[in-house]
Amino acid sequence: MKDAVLSAKGLCKSFAHEGGQVHVLSNVDIDIYEGDFTVIMGASGSGKSTMLYSLSGMDRATSGEVIYNGKDIVKMKEKELSELRHGDFGFIFQQMHLVSNLTLFENIAVPGYLNKSKSADEVKARTDMLLEKMNIDGVKTHLPSQVSGGEQQRCAIARAVINEPKLLFADEPTGALNKKNTIDVLDLLTSLNNEGQSILMVTHDVRAALRANRILYIEDGKVIGELTLPPYDRADEKSRETQINSWLSSLEW
Template sequence: MYIMVIIKTKNLSKSFANGGIQNHVLRNIDLEIYDKDFTVIMGNSGSGKSTLLYALSGMDRPTFGEIMLNGHAIEKMKEKELAVMRRANVGFVFQQMHLVSNLTLFENVCVSGYLMKNRKPKEVHDQAEELLKRVGVFNEKDRLPSRVSGGQCQRAAIARALINSPKMIFTDEPTGALNSKIGRQVLNVLTELNQEGQNILMVTHDVKAATRATRIIYLHDGQINGEMTLEPYTPEQEKNRERQILAFLEAKGW
């Protein structure tokens, strides 16, 4: 069966200079991310998880190597080209929601849609409303971020990430600032989106969040040090999945 590759890297490397010494954060990574997967990147602190996510998404430049994202050789693009590519192909959900404080949830979602010049305002508005319904915060759409809960802000951030129908959603510790109950609600939204066909790549250190994965990639000192695949998530299998993932991580020295 043919499996579509959404992201492919070759010899992906990233280094930072610190006091004249090169710190090699990513080391010659060859990686493929597949269509309809919920891919999770895990590893100890300093392993390069977030650096890898930022490189794959075009948010940061690699020092060396190649990155193909949905057919685009992003390491060759100029900054303006990268910005246009990201608007059309990727959405971002971070630990800190980065919603604009003086805009309502609805307006925060719409802003990203307005950046696509080929879209009419009514089309953006209609889709924003549908997405806010989809993530369960439509009733709060006219409230400012300061007037709703952290979980509601994060769900609005997911709607914002989806407004341009991206090929891939990148998310970095999306439940890190939330309590367990609200974090679970956010994970439920991401899981449902993936099972409907949305590609998701998530960085996390949380095993409970990682249970939602169909594939886990483990990083160690900037290199891939193993991976595991899982069947699509079901609540009934959550505890068993958690045990499997813990065993995998412990074998890697996590």
Template sequence: MYILEASGLSKAYSSGQGAKQLVLREIQLQIAQGEFVAVMGPSGSGKSTLLYTISGMDGISAGRVVFKGREISSLAEEELAKLRLHGMGFIFQQMHLLKNLNIRDNIILPAYRANKNRRGSINKKAAELMKRTGIAALAERDITQVSGGQMQRAAICRALINEPDILFGDEPTGALNSKAAGEIMEIIAEIHQTGTTILLVTHDTKVAAQAERVLYMLDGSIAAEHRLGRYEKRNNDLKAREEKLTAWLMNMGF
């Protein structure tokens, strides 16, 4: 069963004087329920644009996108915003936490927007997520009082507070040091183990090596894909997976 499908997905931007720059070129993509897919490729290849268009955060120029059997590419913005709020979670390189709210309030805000009448259960869910990601003691702190890794943990909690069907990530470890990045990926891997579908854009082979499938983008198209199979932490095979992925990427010219 596919949770997300794109067919003939194209995206063009105006580049002045009526000319258009084609950023995505007739993308065909199917993502299975519970799958973990990473997207890699050189800068400017269309990775982030693919993520934004397939999630409905940005409009498309041609084609269609179907999420859980529902075509979203033609939805009105209000309907689309509601669908994203309830069915999708997002983690970015820049966490986009609100400076006037503490960590807990940043986490619960999307849930309050989705259902203001469930405050008790929302607060309980937030407490569970903060405990799970190791930031329970930071709930009352302002975002200026925590590290980048701790902020990203809060962003993950915020992305999961509405129990989304799919989690999107755009370079979620890109602004972190290697230790913090490793810790964040452990959390994301645990999220995947619970059955959440993940689509992640990254330049880091250590991150992508934990995915089941890696898509390689070039000039706005999916040029190739590499299947790694499901990652099981207990098998301690991450290094071998990374080596295989690195060899494939080098062959692709990455």
């Protein structure tokens, strides 16, 4: 039995809309396990991104609790959340969201500088290591606007893992990429997961979901299905895809 790195209970999120309330998440109970590559799937507007943001503390849930390390993220103050963001959690956005006036190196290093437990030299060394690993060390002094979308997303991944987070959140990280860049990014995430990195990723792309060992399906703000898979192996890709597709079909995907 794996340990849950993050647990949500009775998680609700609603928005005010045209004088009424729209309930995006309704009473979600979920555990995210250490070392897992968990994927959340669902149709557009199902609430999968909202769930990711609520679980990561990027957005505050309307009610319920999200327990991390014995503490409820929902009740955390801004300072505690900030520490979490440049400490135990890492986040990758669909649109990369790099700071446009910082170089790729600086985009990765800045969250590292915020971490008090690491010296500037340690941060620089790890940044160089990540740049090399992400294969973007040749463009490290470039600004985001001067590199390709794939390079930007690899930089965003490196930024997300600069502080060796306990849990890496990714919101449709391949949504804005072409096929080649999508594979590169997914390979990187898989390689990180193989090194022990826990990942929670939202996607509606089956090819991306192939990399997971656990898939949750969400509809109308509720988790209505769960599929557990063995760790990813490129050789099994075809059978995995068939398995996932048939599971999704059963959920009327």
